[in-house]
Amino acid sequence: NNMLSWQRTAFHFQPQKNWMNVITGPVFYKGWYHLFYQYNPHAAVWGDIVWGHAVSRDLIHWLHLPLAMVADEWSRILLIPADPDDPLLINWVKYSGNPVLVPPPGIGAKDFRDPTTAWLTSEGKWRITIGSRINRTGVSFVYDTTDFINYELLDGLLHGVPDTGMWECVDFYPVSKTEQKGLDTSDNGPDVKHVVKASMDNDRHDYYAIGTYYENNATWVPDNHKIDVGIGIRYDYGLFYASKTFYDQHKERRVLWGWIGESDSEMADVKKGWASLQGIPRTVLFDPKTGSNLLQWPVEEVDSLRLTSKEFEGVEVKPGSVVPLDVGPATQLDIIAEFELDKEALQRTAEANVEFSCSSSGGAAERGALGPFGLLVLADDSLSEQTPVYFYVAKGTDGNLATFFCADQSRSSEAGDVNKKIYGSFVPVLKDEKFSVRVLVDHSIVEGFVQGGRTTITSRVYPTKAIYGAARVFLFNNATESSITSSLKIWQMNSAFIHPFSEDQEL
Numbered sequence: 001n002n003m004l005s006w007q008r009t010a011f012h013f014q015p016q017k018n019w020m021n022v023i024t025g026p027v028f029y030k031g032w033y034h035l036f037y038q039y040n041p042h043a044a045v046w047g048d049i050v051w052g053h054a055v056s057r058d059l060i061h062w063l064h065l066p067l068a069m070v071a072d073e074w075s076r077i078l079l080i081p082a083d084p085d086d087p088l089l090i091n092w093v094k095y096s097g098n099p100v101l102v103p104p105p106g107i108g109a110k111d112f113r114d115p116t117t118a119w120l121t122s123e124g125k126w127r128i129t130i131g132s133r134i135n136r137t138g139v140s141f142v143y144d145t146t147d148f149i150n151y152e153l154l155d156g157l158l159h160g161v162p163d164t165g166m167w168e169c170v171d172f173y174p175v176s177k178t179e180q181k182g183l184d185t186s187d188n189g190p191d192v193k194h195v196v197k198a199s200m201d202n203d204r205h206d207y208y209a210i211g212t213y214y215e216n217n218a219t220w221v222p223d224n225h226k227i228d229v230g231i232g233i234r235y236d237y238g239l240f241y242a243s244k245t246f247y248d249q250h251k252e253r254r255v256l257w258g259w260i261g262e263s264d265s266e267m268a269d270v271k272k273g274w275a276s277l278q279g280i281p282r283t284v285l286f287d288p289k290t291g292s293n294l295l296q297w298p299v300e301e302v303d304s305l306r307l308t309s310k311e312f313e314g315v316e317v318k319p320g321s322v323v324p325l326d327v328g329p330a331t332q333l334d335i336i337a338e339f340e341l342d343k344e345a346l347q348r349t350a351e352a353n354v355e356f357s358c359s360s361s362g363g364a365a366e367r368g369a370l371g372p373f374g375l376l377v378l379a380d381d382s383l384s385e386q387t388p389v390y391f392y393v394a395k396g397t398d399g400n401l402a403t404f405f406c407a408d409q410s411r412s413s414e415a416g417d418v419n420k421k422i423y424g425s426f427v428p429v430l431k432d433e434k435f436s437v438r439v440l441v442d443h444s445i446v447e448g449f450v451q452g453g454r455t456t457i458t459s460r461v462y463p464t465k466a467i468y469g470a471a472r473v474f475l476f477n478n479a480t481e482s483s484i485t486s487s488l489k490i491w492q493m494n495s496a497f498i499h500p501f502s503e504d505q506e507l
Ligand code: FRU
Pocket: 021, 022, 038, 049, 073, 074, 075, 113, 114, 168, 169, 242
């Protein structure tokens, strides 16, 4: 359908057609990054799940490979590479004794899925954790194995949080407190913290928490019980789910993949013939400056897609105004922007919007003393369609500032059958830091990374006018009191090479 074909992305991984579901076993093997993903080969809706497979040298350009596995919906069987010497790992065999893991007594058959990558214990056993629920409490069981065939269920749980429901796609990994690099899943020690992440079937968001792992009794305790799994902070405040990390031993980094669904109607997906994307893979580091969150950033290989760029230095944007940024067509962009509020206005303002929250606000049209200000992406010339990605600054009577990062989809499209929510969250901004954001725009996806990746928002938007050559980008400032000064660099982005597999795929 030509009308909708512009919605396909240019540098995000997606199959040529049908429904892509969650990532399964990402890994770097013999020079290739492997992406496995649940996939419906028959339609652009969930169902008939098999395992798709693609490989890449750089996480950006991909080669589709034949399906790795067919007709097993629930991911806890053992798959073995038929030829471990094949760097592309094209053929897989199912172990004849499957399933190798079954739920413990009293646990529902489907409430037990998505085991993690294994890590080594000091005893030399392999350990995994797997999400589940006990009534309304979301939990993660722990198993030890020496052969990946026989598993011993350990007493107790890695962790559990009441009233969070089924934990899907649990992830568990170490982060370094002192070094700017990723850690192998088995690393541990005094300079290491451990992250637990679970995808909440309840509200379809990925929550993580940072804490301490105790190997002797196979438990994990969050640093702050208020920022626990499922009730605390999220990787992303937009559309981002069922994510999974892997350790990239080639570049010594931990890479996070998130599954990005559609937010149009199922009917539109069927018409388009495809549904869902993988977000740009992100490196994940502990944020030593706040000590309370992770930093997520697009993998450096994305920079290789940058084409021509334009720089804008110290652009002043007055209260209530919009400034066009002349970069030509604006459907494939990488934007880096910094903003400063006017110091005098900041002083002068006694108190502003202390109760602010992005999602319950009126979006970018609602004016406060010190915000909103930021970018309008995927906008047409008349601004009848626009997706604001922006900051909002609140000020308490004590003089303290609180900063929010939001994305407003309410005017993103003239189409009626698309999600028009306002996304966002609080973001820590430290003294002497400017407000900074990186935004990747790729046709129907907008990914925002704020303050070096302390908070992120992924939006799927479906403009009808702000497409191809008609898409523009603007600066805006809808604050009533303060001007802002912004400096930006904006690159046009090349398309990635995502090559189809040549032989007929047996389905
Ligand atoms: C996530 C999920 C996973 C499961 C898969 C089923 O949405 O429910 O828990 O493995 O999708 O397709």
